[in-house]
Amino acid sequence: MPQSDDEHLVDLAARLERDDPRFARALGSGRPARPREYRRAGAWGTLGAAGVLVTAGVVLPEGILVAAGLVLGGIAVPMFDPHRDHPRS
Structure with missing residues (x-):
């Protein structure tokens, strides 16, 4: 059964939070920081x-x-x- 768009977005947000929590917090506050790869x-x-x-x-x-x-x-x-x-x- 294919996932809905909402489930894809939730999965993406969870993966982002796990991979780079600082970037995810900054993105949620509206002031995104550079991802870890570019620091x-x-x-x-x-x-x-x-x-x-x-x-x-x-x-x-x-x-x-x-x-x-x-x-x-x-x-x-x-x-x-x-x-x-x-x-x-």
């Missing part, structure tokens, strides 16, 4: 810290700072992928 504040912060470390390592001749900045940059770049939590099929 990149942590990625930008990590990339900024990597840039600071690389710059400091170049200005002060410290190879360990350059290496740490490059490693941190390598960690930050995949954080910009909106589908990083979903396995590729």
